[in-house]
Amino acid sequence: MARISSRPKKPRRHLTPGQKLSLTAALLVVLALCSTVFLNFRTDRADEESVNADGSPKWPDAVEAYVSGTEDSYAAPFYNEGLAEVGQYSRGTPILLENWEPFVTESKNEYYHAYLDGQIGYIPCGNVTTDQAELLTETELYVRSTVHLMKQFDDLAIGPLVQQGTLLRIVGYDYFKPDGNVNMYYIKMGDEFGWIKSEYVVTNYSDAMTHWKEQEVYQEMHVFRGDGWGGGDAGGLDYWPHEKGDFAADGNEMPQDVYAMYIPVNHLTLDTVPLYLEAAEGTAINAFVVNLWDCSYLSEAYLAYDSPWLKSYNLLDSYTVVNSTDECARAIKMLQDEGYYIIGRLSVFQDAPLALARPEWAITNAMGTPIQIGDYYAPSAYCRDVWELKVGFAVEAADLFGLNEIQFDFVRFPDYLQSYIDDGGVEMKNTYNESRAQAVQRFLTYATDVLHAHKVYVACNVMGETSNYYVAPFGQYYPAISDVVDVICGMPYPDSFGTFLDNHELIVPYKRPYYMMNNFGKAAHNRQAECASPAISRVWIQTWNVGNYVYDAETVKREIVGMYDADEPGGYMLWYSNGSINIVDKIRDALTIDYRKLYDEALEQGLYLHEYMGLSTSDEQEGA
Numbered sequence: 324m325a326r327i328s329s330r331p332k333k334p335r336r337h338l339t340p341g342q343k344l345s346l347t348a349a350l351l352v353v354l355a356l357c358s359t360v361f362l363n364f365r366t367d368r369a370d371e372e373s374v375n376a377d378g379s380p381k382w383p384d385a386v387e388a389y390v391s392g393t394e395d396s397y398a399a400p401f402y403n404e405g406l407a408e409v410g411q412y413s414r415g416t417p418i419l420l421e422n423w424e425p426f427v428t429e430s431k432n433e434y435y436h437a438y439l440d441g442q443i444g445y446i447p448c449g450n451v452t453t454d455q456a457e458l459l460t461e462t463e464l465y466v467r468s469t470v471h472l473m474k475q476f477d478d479l480a481i482g483p484l485v486q487q488g489t490l491l492r493i494v495g496y497d498y499f500k501p502d503g504n505v506n507m508y509y510i511k512m513g514d515e516f517g518w519i520k521s522e523y524v525v526t527n528y529s530d531a532m533t534h535w536k537e538q539e540v541y542q543e544m545h546v547f548r549g550d551g552w553g554g555g556d557a558g559g560l561d562y563w564p565h566e567k568g569d570f571a572a573d574g575n576e577m578p579q580d581v582y583a584m585y586i587p588v589n590h591l592t593l594d595t596v597p598l599y600l601e602a603a604e605g606t607a608i609n610a611f612v613v614n615l616w617d618c619s620y621l622s623e624a625y626l627a628y629d630s631p632w633l634k635s636y637n638l639l640d641s642y643t644v645v646n647s648t649d650e651c652a653r654a655i656k657m658l659q660d661e662g663y664y665i666i667g668r669l670s671v672f673q674d675a676p677l678a679l680a681r682p683e684w685a686i687t688n689a690m691g692t693p694i695q696i697g698d699y700y701a702p703s704a705y706c707r708d709v710w711e712l713k714v715g716f717a718v719e720a721a722d723l724f725g726l727n728e729i730q731f732d733f734v735r736f737p738d739y740l741q742s743y744i745d746d747g748g749v750e751m752k753n754t755y756n757e758s759r760a761q762a763v764q765r766f767l768t769y770a771t772d773v774l775h776a777h778k779v780y781v782a783c784n785v786m787g788e789t790s791n792y793y794v795a796p797f798g799q800y801y802p803a804i805s806d807v808v809d810v811i812c813g814m815p816y817p818d819s820f821g822t823f824l825d826n827h828e829l830i831v832p833y834k835r836p837y838y839m840m841n842n843f844g845k846a847a848h849n850r851q852a853e854c855a856s857p858a859i860s861r862v863w864i865q866t867w868n869v870g871n872y873v874y875d876a877e878t879v880k881r882e883i884v885g886m887y888d889a890d891e892p893g894g895y896m897l898w899y900s901n902g903s904i905n906i907v908d909k910i911r912d913a914l915t916i917d918y919r920k921l922y923d924e925a926l927e928q929g930l931y932l933h934e935y936m937g938l939s940t941s942d943e944q945e946g947a
Contacts, residue, residue, distance in 0.1 A: 379438050384422040390414055390439075391452045394460065397503025399450030401439055409442060413503030414458050418446065461493050464508065464524040465531035468561045469761075470768055471707075472517025476507045479715050479773060481707050482517035484755050484765075488531050491524065520772060522566055535562040535855045544792075544853055545802070553741045554794040555758025560803040564855035565771070568809045570778040575727050577780055577809075578664055580894035580919040581861055583610035587902035588617045588625040589645055596654045600661060602907045606914040611658050612730060612896055615720050616642075616669035619900075621699055624676045627651050632719040636712060641676035648723065655724045666782065667726040671713050671766075673733035675700040684709050686737070689748040696737040703752040704736055704762045704798065714770045721779045728780040730812065731770065734763055734804075735786070735797040759798030767807045780809040784863070787815035790846035801847065806854035812896065815843035816865040817882075833869040835942045837881035837933075844889025851891075861893040862886055866906045872947040876912035880938060883913065887922045887932045894919075 373381045390399045392414040400408050406428070412418075418439045425433040425448050434445035452458060466489040472482030476497045485491070494516070495509040505521045525531050534541035546558035570576070586599055591613050599611065615627040626633070626642045628651035633639045646654065658665055678685035678693045678700035685693040686703050693700045702709045717729045736759050743749050757765070771781045785799050790813065794800040805811045817839040820832035832839050840862070851857040864882050868874050883895050895918075899906045907914070918932070925935035933940050 378441060379419050380421075380443065382419070382421045386420040386423060386453065388418050388420055388451050388453045389455060389458060390416040390418055390446070391450050391458055392460065392503055393449070397499075399446060401437075401442070402434070402445045403442065404444060406434075406445060409444065410440070412439060413499060413501060415455075415499035415503065418451065420451065458499070459493065459496055459505070461505075461508075461526070463493060464491050464510075464526060465489065465528050466491065466519075466523060467525045467531045468523045468563055468768075470519065470523050470765065472510070472512070472515065472519055473507075473772075474517055476509070476518040477776065479711050479718065481711060481769065483512070483515050485512060485519070488528060490528075491519065522564075535564070540853055548793055550758070551793050552796040553759075554736075554796045554798045554800070555760030557760070557794050557800060557803075559758055559761055560764055560800060561768075562802065562806055562854050565768070565807045566775070567856060567858070568771075568775050568778075568780045570780070573778045575778055575780070577727065577859075578609050578894070580892055581610045581664060581666075581896070582607050582894050582914070582918075583612050583664075583666065583896040584608050584907065585612045585897055585899065585902065586614065587900070588614040588627050590902045591615075591627050591651065591654055592646060593650060593654050593657075596657045598904055600657065602904045603663075606911065607917050608663075608914060610664040610666060610894075610896075612666045612668050613655060613658075614668045616716065618642075618670045618674040618676065618699075621675050621695075624674075627720075628723075630716060630719060632716050633712075638677065638680055638712075641680050652724055655726075659725065664727050665724070666728040666730050667717070667720050667724070668730040668732055669713065669717060669720075670733045671731050672701055672704045672709070672735060673699055673737070674702055677702045677709070677712075681708070684752065686740075686752070687750045689750060691750065694743065694749070696743055697739050699737070701737045704734070704759070704766060705751055705753045705755070705757060707754075710766050710769055714773050717770070717774060717779075718777055721774065721777055726779060728782055728810070729770075729774055730782040730784065730810075731767070732784045734767065734783050735759075735795075735799050736763075738797060741796060758794075759796075760794045760800045760803060763798040764800075764803045764807060767804060771807055771809070782810035782812050782858075782861070783808045784812045784814055787813060787819055787843055789813070790815070790843050790850060792850075801850035802854040805851060805858040805860075806856055808858050810861050810893070811858040812861050812863060813843060813847060814863045814898075815840060816863070816898070818865055818867070818869050833865075834872050834944070834947060836865070836874070836878050837885045837940045837942055840882045840885030841889050841940075844886040844891040848889055848891050859893045860886075860891045862891075862895055863898045864895045866897050866899050866910060870947070872944055874910070876910045878942075878944075879910045879913040880916070880936075881933075881940060881942065883918055884933050884936065884938055885940075887918055892919055892922050 375381055390412045398411040398413045401410050401412055403409050418437050421436040426436055427433050433448040435448055435451055437446050466485045466487055469487045471484050474480035474482045491510040491512055493508055494511050496505040497507045500506050507518045507520050509518055548557040550556040584603055617625045624642045626644045628646045628648045629644050682691055682693050684702050684706045686701050687693050721729060767783055774781050783804055785804060788795050789799045789801040817832040817836050823830050847860055866874055921935060922932050925932045
């Protein structure tokens with residue numbers, strides 16, 4: 324029998340039309356939210372599935388290609404989805420196309436839908452290729468700057484000299500630089516093949532035969548100066564800009580101003596380097612010049628280490644070797660570990676052992692015997708074998724020891740050479756019939772190109788005389804050298820100049836350090852304006868006494884400030900040939916100053932540095 328409930332039945336409720344409408348709306352909202360969440364989830368999953376690990380879209384028919392240039396430009400524009408330009412990209416840049424179907428605008432312009440540099444947008448169809456061989460559109464070029472071809476793009480071996488205006492057939496290239504230019508072209512010239520940097524060639528003969536600032540600088544200054552001293556015609560040199568080194572991104576950053584101490588080759592040892600570190604402590608010194616190959620005079624010929632490079636030439640026994648390679652590396656690492664910028668110095672064309680060991684490379688008499696000119700025998704600056712030997716050593720040392728910079732010294736011909744030539748019977752090894760200044764500039768061009776490939780800066784020491792407007796008889800011409808190297812290092816030691824008259828005043832140079840350095844700096848500043856790519860100017864400073872005239876801290880300050888007052892900042896290097904650390908103690912007060920910082924502050928106030936520092940420019944000394 325069914326149980327009968329005693330609970331009374333409630334009457335059934337009926338929703339009003341308004342309640343039914345509200346409930347329906349609520350259900351629709353819930354369904355919409357669920358649908359949105361589901362769709363977003365599906366979209367997110369789809370987005371995840373359509374993007375590669377590198378962020379590029381997963382297009383089913385994607386095509387890998389390259390940006391190509393045009394006859395007028397080595398770059399191409401890239402546009403966003405609204406066809407607004409968002410950037411220029413150099414030829415050779417990888418690009419991903421959605422497919423080969425072009426997008427055609429109403430104005431009939433054709434674009435590919437593409438992915439580039441994290442962006443999706445459009446690129447003109449004419450700026451795309453899948454064949455890297457098609458990127459190089461140049462077929463022939465003309466030489467703008469007389470240089471040597473290189474036998475290999477990554478080697479030292481020197482090929483033939485190619486003169487300005489020479490037509491070259493383009494065979495290939497090594498790689499494109501970020502601006503779309505080729506780094507080095509592989510070329511054919513007659514039956515010769517070789518490599519040449521792109522900065523030395525142009526597309527037409529007329530441009531090739533034009534000089535930098537043809538009229539106002541080249542003709543009116545350089546050509547006008549001619550060759551008054553036998554060093555060469557200033558008009559026969561190259562003044563187009565040369566690429567300067569910038570290796571900060573490679574971990575090699577040059578200080579804005581270098582304040583350097585000098586370590587002679589025979590002091591670059593594990594026992595002596597700590598003494599130099601101790602001397603530099605508490606000063607503004609931020610660099611060391613370490614002498615690696617010193618051949619100053621007949622009685623001195625030192626190598627800092629047992630160079631494998633020189634050993635391969637059977638030349639190692641011609642020199643006194645100071646360290647093993649390992650010992651030299653450890654000595655230099657002591658300096659590097661303390662954060663110092665390291666400059667490796669080597670003598671180039673003053674090298675008696677080399678001249679005597681390789682007379683076929685040397686300046687000789689008619690019989691082929693090396694001749695002593697002044698106080699040394701000299702390998703010829705015309706001889707390309709000497710170039711390869713010296714630059715090969717520089718590359719080896721830079722790579723072995725992680726050097727920041729290579730400084731070439733004695734990049735010149737011997738003093739008094741002309742008198743020997745006038746007497747007759749001198750064999751110079753001048754294969755290419757060059758002037759002395761041409762040989763010097765072309766050696767530095769070669770050396771700089773090679774060392775830049777190793778991410779190393781290049782410096783060259785020049786005589787104080789070179790700040791004058793003429794080509795020096797030994798082949799140094801300030802604008803031609805500054806244009807090529809990264810750092811030009813004047814050696815305007817007051818002691819090296821002879822007494823002269825200035826406005827009826829008798830000047831004894833070693834007693835006028837501020838005056839001499841300031842005059843040198845002003846003249847050098849004028850020379851810097853005569854080339855397209857001037858180097859940093861960093862000078863050597865005299866530290867030794869002359870007679871009763873003392874080069875103390877105040878004197879050295881005036882030397883340094885003299886250069887800064889001439890608007891030629893860049894720093895200094897202390898010269899003391901015997902490497903006496905006692906000299907550093909004598910001038911310590913001059914070495915604690917950050918001259919660049921004070922120079923910038925003085926400029927802001929419209930003052931000369933000596934005024935801002937309250938430093939007297941008087942060079943008078945009691946009893947001197």
